[in-house]
Amino acid sequence: xxxxxxxxxxxxxxxxxxxxxxxxxxxxxxxxxxxxxxxxxxxxxxxxxxxxxxxxxxxxxxxxxxxxxxxxxxxxxxxxxxxxxxxxxxxxxxxxxxxxxxxxxxxxxxxxxxxxxxxxxxxxxxxxxxxxxxxxxxxxxxxxxxxxxxxxxxxxxxxxxxxxxxxxxxxxxxxxxxxxxxxxxxxxxxxxxxxxxxxxxxxxxxxxxxxxxxxxxxxxxxxxxxxxxxxxxxxxxxxxxxxxxxxxxxxxxxxxxxxxxxxxxxxxxxxxxxxxxxxxxxxxxxxxxxxxxxxxxxxxxxxxxxxxxxxxxxxxxxxxxxxxxxxxxxxxxxxxxxxxxxxxxxxxxxxxxxxxxxxxxxxxxxxxxxxxxxxxxxxxxxxxxxxxxxxxxxxxxxxxxxxxxxxxxxxxxxxxxxxxxxxxxxxxxxxxxxxxxxxxxxxxxxxxxxxxxxxxxxxxxxxxxxxxxxxxxxxxxxxxxxxxxxxxxxxxxxxxxxxxxxxxxxxxxxxxxxxxxxxxxx
Amino acid sequence: xxxxxxxxxxxxxxxxxxxxxxxxxxxxxxxxxxxxxxxxxxxxxxxxxxxxxxxxxxxxxxxxxxxxxxxxxxxxxxxxxxxxxxxxxxxxxxxxxxxxxxxxxxxxxxxxxxxxxxxxxxxxxxxxxxxxxxxxxxxxxxxxxxxxxxxxxxxxxxxxxxxxxxxxxxxxxxxxxxxxxxxxxxxxxxxxxxxxxxxxxxxxxxxxxxxxxxxxxxxxxxxxxxxxxxxxxxxxxxxxxxxxxxxxxxxxxxxxxxxxxxxxxxxxxxxxxxxxxxxxxxxxxxxxxxxxxxxxxxxxxxxxxxxxxxxxxxxxxxxxxxxxxxxxxxxxxxxxxxxxxxxxxxxxxxxxxxxxxxxxxxxxxxxxxxxxxxxxxxxxxxxxxxxxxxxxxxxxxxxxxxxxxxxxxxxxxxxxxxxxxxxxxxxx
Numbered sequence: 001x002x003x004x005x006x007x008x009x010x011x012x013x014x015x016x017x018x019x020x021x022x023x024x025x026x027x028x029x030x031x032x033x034x035x036x037x038x039x040x041x042x043x044x045x046x047x048x049x050x051x052x053x054x055x056x057x058x059x060x061x062x063x064x065x066x067x068x069x070x071x072x073x074x075x076x077x078x079x080x081x082x083x084x085x086x087x088x089x090x091x092x093x094x095x096x097x098x099x100x101x102x103x104x105x106x107x108x109x110x111x112x113x114x115x116x117x118x119x120x121x122x123x124x125x126x127x128x129x130x131x132x133x134x135x136x137x138x139x140x141x142x143x144x145x146x147x148x149x150x151x152x153x154x155x156x157x158x159x160x161x162x163x164x165x166x167x168x169x170x171x172x173x174x175x176x177x178x179x180x181x182x183x184x185x186x187x188x189x190x191x192x193x194x195x196x197x198x199x200x201x202x203x204x205x206x207x208x209x210x211x212x213x214x215x216x217x218x219x220x221x222x223x224x225x226x227x228x229x230x231x232x233x234x235x236x237x238x239x240x241x242x243x244x245x246x247x248x249x250x251x252x253x254x255x256x257x258x259x260x261x262x263x264x265x266x267x268x269x270x271x272x273x274x275x276x277x278x279x280x281x282x283x284x285x286x287x288x289x290x291x292x293x294x295x296x297x298x299x300x301x302x303x304x305x306x307x308x309x310x311x312x313x314x315x316x317x318x319x320x321x322x323x324x325x326x327x328x329x330x331x332x333x334x335x336x337x338x339x340x341x342x343x344x345x346x347x348x349x350x351x352x353x354x355x356x357x358x359x360x361x362x363x364x365x366x367x368x369x370x371x372x373x374x375x376x377x378x379x380x381x382x383x384x385x386x387x388x389x390x391x392x393x394x395x396x397x398x399x400x401x402x403x404x405x406x407x408x409x410x411x412x413x414x415x416x417x418x419x420x421x422x423x424x425x426x427x428x429x430x431x432x433x434x435x436x437x438x439x440x441x442x443x444x445x446x447x448x449x450x451x452x453x454x455x456x457x458x459x460x461x462x463x464x465x466x467x468x469x470x471x472x473x474x475x476x477x478x479x480x481x482x483x484x485x486x487x488x489x490x491x492x493x494x495x496x497x498x499x500x501x502x503x504x505x506x507x508x509x510x511x512x513x514x515x516x517x518x519x520x521x522x
Numbered sequence: 523x524x525x526x527x528x529x530x531x532x533x534x535x536x537x538x539x540x541x542x543x544x545x546x547x548x549x550x551x552x553x554x555x556x557x558x559x560x561x562x563x564x565x566x567x568x569x570x571x572x573x574x575x576x577x578x579x580x581x582x583x584x585x586x587x588x589x590x591x592x593x594x595x596x597x598x599x600x601x602x603x604x605x606x607x608x609x610x611x612x613x614x615x616x617x618x619x620x621x622x623x624x625x626x627x628x629x630x631x632x633x634x635x636x637x638x639x640x641x642x643x644x645x646x647x648x649x650x651x652x653x654x655x656x657x658x659x660x661x662x663x664x665x666x667x668x669x670x671x672x673x674x675x676x677x678x679x680x681x682x683x684x685x686x687x688x689x690x691x692x693x694x695x696x697x698x699x700x701x702x703x704x705x706x707x708x709x710x711x712x713x714x715x716x717x718x719x720x721x722x723x724x725x726x727x728x729x730x731x732x733x734x735x736x737x738x739x740x741x742x743x744x745x746x747x748x749x750x751x752x753x754x755x756x757x758x759x760x761x762x763x764x765x766x767x768x769x770x771x772x773x774x775x776x777x778x779x780x781x782x783x784x785x786x787x788x789x790x791x792x793x794x795x796x797x798x799x800x801x802x803x804x805x806x807x808x809x810x811x812x813x814x815x816x817x818x819x820x821x822x823x824x825x826x827x828x829x830x831x832x833x834x835x836x837x838x839x840x841x842x843x844x845x846x847x848x849x850x851x852x853x854x855x856x857x858x859x860x861x862x863x864x865x866x867x868x869x870x871x872x873x874x875x876x877x878x879x880x881x882x883x884x885x886x887x888x889x890x891x892x893x894x895x896x897x898x899x900x901x902x903x904x905x906x907x908x909x910x911x912x913x914x915x916x917x918x919x920x921x922x923x924x925x926x927x928x929x930x931x932x933x934x935x936x937x938x939x940x941x942x943x944x945x946x947x948x949x950x
Binding site: 001002003004005007009013014033034035037039040042046049050051052057058062065076079083094095099100124128 | 546547548549550551552553554555572574575576578579580582583584593595596597598599600601602604605609611614615617618621622638639641642643670671672673675883900901902903904905906908909
């Protein structure tokens with residue numbers, strides 16, 4: 001039993017719903033108690049889809065448990081087939097139905113429906129949403145794709161690929177697909193099928209016709225891509241087109257898979273044309289140098305965002321973590337690049353503690369980290385699911401490809417105090433408008449990014465640490481500390497105390513503070 | 523103006539409402555959802571759901587925007603170790619509760635909330651609550667109720683929660699004066715208004731249940747008279763009656779008329795004179811009617827269709843038809859409690875169509891056939907119905923907004939006129 005306040009992922013049947021809802025003619029019959037229909041609103045309200053998810057719930061109640069819940073399931077499946085006339089049906093159980101063991105798969109097969117019926121075994125007490133989506137996609141593909149399809153040799157014809165991974169309720173999947181499709185078109189590579197998003201059963205049957213697969217979201221599509229590699233000899237991409245460098249790697253990889261020589265636009269040309277790079281190179285971006293950033297999200301977005309933060313923004317990655325346990329190894333490897341230990345956890349409270357300990361100047365996370373950031377008074381940008389109404393913006397805002405890189409640059413820089421403003425705040429501490437609680441001026445008065453209370457509380461926590469109580473602060477030093485901008489003050493306090501402790505100083509004076517500053521200066 | 527509208531005055535010879543009972547897919551929340559408002563109302567209580575990841579995800583999603591950095595609710599997620607018997611569920615739960623209470627020293631009442639999985643595996647939360655209460659007394663009282671979908675629909679979660687509190691309410695001295703208990707979560711502002719109006723009539727011996735603090739529990743006994751402020755409190759009502767309290771039958775305080783009749787029930791019991799009642803209610807009643815007249819322009823003659831959601835549907839339908847001139851298509855309700863609803867049913871126009879339970883697909887077909895001007899439904903249906911050309915009102919907003927009493931009557935009407943006005947604005 002685990003205490004959970006917020007959860008990063010839903011149960012695995014939500015993942016199955018994301019696949020079913022993404023597709024055009026698949027229906028999912030879910031054995032589930034009354035109340036589990038809440039999941040519909042994820043799609044109709046958070047994603048604002050104009051249609052109901054193609055899901056029929058048996059919605060059994062206590063009085064049904066004494067009776068025949070299996071019959072209830074069979075009726076629901078039969079009625080769903082008659083009413084919605086899908087071309088394939090997924091059947092499965094949610095957490096409670098798993099406990100009553102009615103075997104939806106067996107029951108549905110016994111109905112002898114004239115369409116493919118794909119039973120899903122998604123253990124709700126072990127696994128979670130992304131895994132559920134991945135399994136669902138894999139089982140659908142396995143059921144529908146004919147094995148042993150032969151393709152003509154690549155030489156002398158246009159190469160084609162599938163784009164695998166985008167689902168309903170995905171973080172900017174809609175826009176990423178558009179961006180990557182147009183990039184592939186520009187490269188002269190045909191897109192055979194995009195799946196599961198907007199794909200039909202007939203589209204899935206055609207998957208083997210492509211020469212290779214582009215895997216945009218490994219959490220959702222790697223299992224499927226691996227099976228297609230084994231069964232249909234389709235290689236798949238490893239590079240994630242996230243950030244300028246990631247996109248360049250991706251271009252190189254797909255060109256190789258498509259058997260193309262570097263023709264037309266060179267990688268250097270693309271690099272030259274990038275607006276994200278143009279902005280990053282401008283002198284007004286120097287204030288971004290070495291900003292301490294903590295990155296947390298699903299594995300793919302977290303790893304890729306850390307790379308962008310490090311290589312393209314000039315930040316220092318001080319924390320990297322994921323809630324995707326299935327991809328812990330990849331995230332651990334990535335963390336080594338920055339000389340840090342990865343945080344693998346789906347416990348919101350543990351993530352909060354880790355963030356607190358690192359005192360980042362920017363938090364790149366999920367909607368949950370937005371709350372952590374608010375509490376700690378740290379600027380934050382959202383880079384990954386879980387989804388929130390705000391993650392389906394009206395504007396075109398991909399995260400992938402070159403436009404995605406531009407979006408990342410703007411989104412991450414926006415919550416930060418601009419360089420000059422940051423300097424002035426540091427210089428004129430007494431200015432009544434430049435008080436601790438003042439937000440970056442471009443965010444307007446409505447934004448109180450850093451409530452004074454939070455900063456004070458944070459400082460209190462730091463000084464309340466028994467290990468740091470060994471040296472006491474002289475009143476003048478305490479006063480001097482207050483002249484340091486709030487967003488670095490707790491770090492200054494912590495560094496000074498560490499410095500004093502290491503030297504066995506009983507009292508921290510103004511002198512100690514500046515010695516510590518010189519000692520820790522980067 | 524007649525402050526007291528005689529019930530059934532215009533219902534002579536009318537047909538009883540027809541009630542259809544349906545079974546099928548139910549597009550409704552389970553009782554866990556009530557935690558979203560209960561944890562804000564009772565400020566020193568924590569709601570710990572003992573359930574699955576689905577339960578945690580439901581509350582999080584139903585709360586929509588995650589506004590509370592550290593909410594006063596959480597989930598103890600049952601995992602495979604608990605199910606396989608590798609871990610003892612009770613020991614695990616004790617550990618979770620210890621961790622929780624050490625994080626939140628401000629908590630005075632902890633509710634263990636049962637869920638579908640905890641009920642199917644027959645985890646006895648009442649015994650767990652007793653055990654934990656003994657451990658954490660006197661600092662924290664531990665209670666339990668079920669918010670599971672197999673037992674409760676949406677607002678029934680509040681009913682179950684309040685029912686669990688009834689046995690621990692102190693006993694009102696048998697010699698004490700008669701006291702009024704207003705039952706059901708209300709917005710603080712509504713409570714304050716009602717307290718003022720009732721005090722002006724001389725009813726000052728008054729408590730609200732649930733209280734804002736769980737250590738402030740009202741005393742009850744045979745001298746307690748209670749008024750339901752919410753229509754979904756059948757079990758709480760029975761539990762209060764079993765402790766000797768007497769329910770004052772009345773329609774619910776929605777709209778000017780409903781509020782008047784609701785107050786009248788208390789006034790009659792306390793022997794408030796007609797003159798005094800009029801003196802106290804005249805001004806707010808007039809204000810409400812004037813404000814409602816402005817909303818009536820948008821709503822009169824419009825046809826409304828209710829999908830089942832909170833059990834507020836019947837009182838709302840009564841208000842919208844009688845005070846705003848709307849036509850009622852179908853009134854869906856998850857449950858029809860005829861005794862608690864009898865005053866409301868009597869006020870519905872003749873021949874009203876009530877549907878108890880749900881078969882969502884058939885109901886959507888009927889909704890399209892009825893071609894209503896406005897559909898009241900849950901969030902899972904709203905945007906899809908809008909995309910098909912219907913205008914909708916989210917039902918859940920009716921539970922989260924102060925809508926009771928005179929001063930809120932027009933706000934309530936405005937919740938229904940806004941989608942209609944918006945559609946016209948955007949079309950222009």
